[in-house]
Amino acid sequence: MQFLCYPKCSTCQKAQKWLDERGIPYELRLIREQHPDADELRLWWKRSGLPLKRFFNTSGLQYKALQLKDRLPGLREEEQLALLASDGMLVKRPLLVAEDFVLVGFREAEYEEKLRK
DSSP: OEEEEOTTOHHHHHHHHHHHHTTOOOEEEETTTSOOOHHHHHHHHHHHTSOGGGGBOTTSHHHHHTTHHHHGGGSOHHHHHHHHHHOGGGBOSOEEEOSSOEEESOOHHHHHHHHOO
């Protein structure tokens, strides 16, 4: 599994602590330095079953600076994916990427459901 995060994000810190306390192995990937490309994002989006909008960090400064709240509905999916791929800080975090699922953000119940086998 890959765990994509921004180390200064408190939600990412909580998710990482949750994983570490349970001894769940993952590959750490810093989203700002190694942001996902459009192909990865497309694959993860399809695997997640979520609307593409859920992959945007809607509370981020970059999202607000680009006025994406108003612009996003008018963009095609490929344009949205290209935008997400252009800056890791636009991507909702953390992302937990496994072979058969993708979790966006951190909800303890979701992590529990997917990772407790």
